[in-house]
Amino acid sequence: MMLQRPSADSSGPGFTPLVVVELASDTKEEAIAWLLSRIRDQQHNGGAELLVEQLGPGVEGQEKENPNMFVVGASWQRLLSGAEDVGLFKEFSDGSMRGFTCANKHNFKDFKGDGDDFLSMAECQYIIKHELDTLRAKDETHVPGYTQVKLYPGKSIIRRLQSKGILIQFFPLHEKEELKRLSFSWYKKMKLSFQPLDDIRHYYGEGQALYFGFLEYFTIALVPMALIGVPYYLFDWEDYDKYVVFAVFNLIWCTVILELWKRCSASLAYSWGTLSRKKAFEEPRPGFHGVLGFNPVTGREEPLYPNAKRQLRIYLVSLPFVLLCLYLSLYVMMIYFQMEGWALSVYDEEPTFWTGILLFIPSIIYAVVIEIMNLIYRYAAEFLTEWENHRLESSYQNHLVLKVLVFNFFNCFASLFYIAFVMQDMVLLRQSLATLLITSQILNQFMEAFLPYWLQRRRNKKMIHKVRKRRTLEDKELPLAEQVRLEAEMSTYLGTFDDYLELFLLFGYVSLFSCVYPLAAVLVVLNNVTEVYSDAFKMCHVFKRPFSDPAANIGVWQLAFEAMSVIAVVTNFALIGMSPQVKAYFPESETQLILWTVAIEHGLLAFKFILTFLIPDVPKHIQIKLAHLEFESLEALKKKRLVASWLSDHQRGCELQC
Structure with missing residues (x-):
C-alpha cells in the first residue's frame, strides 16, 4: 500500500x-x-x-x-x-x-x-x-x-x-513501497558491503538501527580474530598448550573494540540527532499499580507503591529464587560431567568410530538443556520482575537484564570455567566449547529464523489465500482494511533484548576461551552474517512494524559487554599462567607464578581503565559541535533575558510617567 x-x-x-x-x-x-x-x-x-x-x-x-x-x-x-x-x-x-x-x-x-x-x-x-x-x-x-x-x-x-x-x-x-526498497538493499541481494543503516534508521528508528550497527561492527571486529585463528588452529591442532600468544591478543582485542564502538555509536547518534537529545520524562509503566496518591514531582494523582515493599520483594523472593536457579544449573552441570566421564570410559574400553561419536553426545545434550533452561528462566524472570512492581520502564528493564544476564552467564560458562580451572583439561575445554557454541548457534537459528517464519505462515495462510483469490499480492495494491488485518495478525516485535543477549553470550565465548579454540571467532562471524539476513527478514515480513525508539546508544548492554571484557582479562591471564610455556619460567615456585600472574593481570586491568579515560567516548569534532550549540543556546538565553529585562524596565518607566 x-x-x-x-x-x-x-x-x-x-x-x-x-x-x-x-x-x-x-x-x-x-x-x-x-x-x-x-x-x-x-x-x-x-x-x-x-x-x-x-x-x-x-x-x-x-x-x-x-x-x-x-x-x-x-x-x-x-x-x-x-x-x-x-x-x-x-x-x-x-x-x-x-x-x-x-x-x-x-x-x-x-x-x-x-x-x-x-x-x-x-x-x-x-x-x-x-x-x-x-x-x-x-x-x-x-x-x-x-x-x-x-x-x-x-x-x-x-x-x-x-x-x-x-x-x-x-x-x-508498514509502508509497502518503502519496505520493498529497504528489503532489496538490506537482505534480498547477497553482497559484501555495509548494511544500509541510514535506511534502517529512517524506517525503524534509531534503536533498531543501532542494534544492527553494533551487530555489523561486532562482526567486522571479529574478522582479525578469525584470520589469526584459522592458521593458529590448523598448525597447532594437536598442541593444546600453545595458546599464550592468542590469549594476549584476545584480551587486548576485547578491550579496544568496546572503546572504539563508543566513538562509532556517538558518531551515528549525532548524525541521527539523538546524541544530545534530552530524555523524555518517564511515565509510570502500564502494569504499575498501587494506592492512589499525589506525586509531588508531576503534581498529579497516580498510584504510589512503597519502595521498602519493593525492596523486600527483591531481596526476600527474587534474590533467593535466582540463587536457587543457579544451584539447579550447577546440579545439571555436575550431571553433565558424570555423562562425560561415562562416555570417556566407554571410549577407552572400545575405541571405535561410534564410541568416538559418543564422546560428543553429552556436550550436545548439555547445550540443548542450557537453551531450554535459559528459556524457562527468562519467563520466570519476567514474571518476578513484573511482580516486583517497578514504576518506570527503565527500572523494570534494568532489573530484568540483571536477572537474565547473571543466570545466562552462569548457565552457559560455569562448565567451561570448571573444566579450565578445576579439571585443567584443555582437550575437554576445546571440545566442550566447540560443541556448546555450534549447538547453541544451530538452536538459535532454528528458533529465531525458521520457527517464527513457519508459525507466521501458518497463522496468515487462510487470510492470504482469500486475498489472493481476488488479486495478486506482488502485482497489485492491497486494500487498507486487508493490509491492516493482515499486519494485526503478525507477531509483535518484543524489542532487541534477546538479540543483544545472544550477542553478549557469543562475545563471551570468543573473549573468554577462544584462545584454546581459535575457530570460535570464525563460527561467530558466520553466525552473525546469517543473523543479519534472518533478523532483517523477520523485521520486514514476520513482525509488526515497531515504533521508533530514539536511542543514543545501546544502553545497559554497553555496561554488560564491558563487564564481560573485564572478566575476559582475568580469564585469559589465568589461562596464560596455567600454560606450560609460562610455568617453565617458574619451575620451583608455584606461588611466585601466581603472584606474577596476578600482578600483571592487575596491571593490565589498570591499563584497561586508563585506556577508557584516554579514548574519548565522543570524537573531538562532535564535541566541538556540541559545545558550539551549547554556547549558542546560552547566548540566546542571555539575549532573551536582556530583552525581557528591557521591556520590563520600559513598561515600569511608562507607568511612572503616567
Missing part, C-alpha cells in the same frame, strides 16, 4: 493512516465514542487533536473479524507541532543537528515548501504514539461503560485501557 503524505487540512475527509488502534471486540459503544472524542478533541481541551477513522470490512467471508479497529493519522501542521513537543532533532542549514521548532522551521535543511518530506514515516508514527501516550483523563472517574475501570485526573488513558485489556494493541503500519 502506498501511503500518501498527511493533509495540511485537519478537516479533510481523507488522511494518511499511520497507526492502528485495536480495541476488544466486545468493547462497549460509550467507551469507544469517549476514546475517539478524546483522540479527536483539540489540544487546549485536553485532546490529542489527531485524525481517526474506523476500519471498514476486510476480506469477504470473515464474519469473525474484529469491528473495533481504527486507523489514526494527523494533519501535517499537527505533526510538525508534535515534532517540537517530542524534542526531535533535525539537520540545520549550517549542517549541525538542532532541536526542531515550528517558529524556525524554514531554517532546517530539508524543510522545503510546506515541509511535506521533512519528517520520515517512522518519525510521524512516533509522534502519534507520543500524543496517544500523553492523552490524559480530565474529570472522568471511570471509563464510560466500565464503572470498575477507575480514572483520575492526569491518568494516562491509553495505559489504563491497555492494563485492563480494553485496548488490545496499537502499532504503526
Whole structure:
C-alpha cells in the first residue's frame, strides 16, 4: 500500500493512516465514542487533536473479524507541532543537528515548501504514539461503560485501557513501497558491503538501527580474530598448550573494540540527532499499580507503591529464587560431567568410530538443556520482575537484564570455567566449547529464523489465500482494511533484548576461551552474517512494524559487554599462567607464578581503565559541535533575558510617567 503524505487540512475527509488502534471486540459503544472524542478533541481541551477513522470490512467471508479497529493519522501542521513537543532533532542549514521548532522551521535543511518530506514515516508514527501516550483523563472517574475501570485526573488513558485489556494493541503500519526498497538493499541481494543503516534508521528508528550497527561492527571486529585463528588452529591442532600468544591478543582485542564502538555509536547518534537529545520524562509503566496518591514531582494523582515493599520483594523472593536457579544449573552441570566421564570410559574400553561419536553426545545434550533452561528462566524472570512492581520502564528493564544476564552467564560458562580451572583439561575445554557454541548457534537459528517464519505462515495462510483469490499480492495494491488485518495478525516485535543477549553470550565465548579454540571467532562471524539476513527478514515480513525508539546508544548492554571484557582479562591471564610455556619460567615456585600472574593481570586491568579515560567516548569534532550549540543556546538565553529585562524596565518607566 502506498501511503500518501498527511493533509495540511485537519478537516479533510481523507488522511494518511499511520497507526492502528485495536480495541476488544466486545468493547462497549460509550467507551469507544469517549476514546475517539478524546483522540479527536483539540489540544487546549485536553485532546490529542489527531485524525481517526474506523476500519471498514476486510476480506469477504470473515464474519469473525474484529469491528473495533481504527486507523489514526494527523494533519501535517499537527505533526510538525508534535515534532517540537517530542524534542526531535533535525539537520540545520549550517549542517549541525538542532532541536526542531515550528517558529524556525524554514531554517532546517530539508524543510522545503510546506515541509511535506521533512519528517520520515517512522518519525510521524512516533509522534502519534507520543500524543496517544500523553492523552490524559480530565474529570472522568471511570471509563464510560466500565464503572470498575477507575480514572483520575492526569491518568494516562491509553495505559489504563491497555492494563485492563480494553485496548488490545496499537502499532504503526508498514509502508509497502518503502519496505520493498529497504528489503532489496538490506537482505534480498547477497553482497559484501555495509548494511544500509541510514535506511534502517529512517524506517525503524534509531534503536533498531543501532542494534544492527553494533551487530555489523561486532562482526567486522571479529574478522582479525578469525584470520589469526584459522592458521593458529590448523598448525597447532594437536598442541593444546600453545595458546599464550592468542590469549594476549584476545584480551587486548576485547578491550579496544568496546572503546572504539563508543566513538562509532556517538558518531551515528549525532548524525541521527539523538546524541544530545534530552530524555523524555518517564511515565509510570502500564502494569504499575498501587494506592492512589499525589506525586509531588508531576503534581498529579497516580498510584504510589512503597519502595521498602519493593525492596523486600527483591531481596526476600527474587534474590533467593535466582540463587536457587543457579544451584539447579550447577546440579545439571555436575550431571553433565558424570555423562562425560561415562562416555570417556566407554571410549577407552572400545575405541571405535561410534564410541568416538559418543564422546560428543553429552556436550550436545548439555547445550540443548542450557537453551531450554535459559528459556524457562527468562519467563520466570519476567514474571518476578513484573511482580516486583517497578514504576518506570527503565527500572523494570534494568532489573530484568540483571536477572537474565547473571543466570545466562552462569548457565552457559560455569562448565567451561570448571573444566579450565578445576579439571585443567584443555582437550575437554576445546571440545566442550566447540560443541556448546555450534549447538547453541544451530538452536538459535532454528528458533529465531525458521520457527517464527513457519508459525507466521501458518497463522496468515487462510487470510492470504482469500486475498489472493481476488488479486495478486506482488502485482497489485492491497486494500487498507486487508493490509491492516493482515499486519494485526503478525507477531509483535518484543524489542532487541534477546538479540543483544545472544550477542553478549557469543562475545563471551570468543573473549573468554577462544584462545584454546581459535575457530570460535570464525563460527561467530558466520553466525552473525546469517543473523543479519534472518533478523532483517523477520523485521520486514514476520513482525509488526515497531515504533521508533530514539536511542543514543545501546544502553545497559554497553555496561554488560564491558563487564564481560573485564572478566575476559582475568580469564585469559589465568589461562596464560596455567600454560606450560609460562610455568617453565617458574619451575620451583608455584606461588611466585601466581603472584606474577596476578600482578600483571592487575596491571593490565589498570591499563584497561586508563585506556577508557584516554579514548574519548565522543570524537573531538562532535564535541566541538556540541559545545558550539551549547554556547549558542546560552547566548540566546542571555539575549532573551536582556530583552525581557528591557521591556520590563520600559513598561515600569511608562507607568511612572503616567
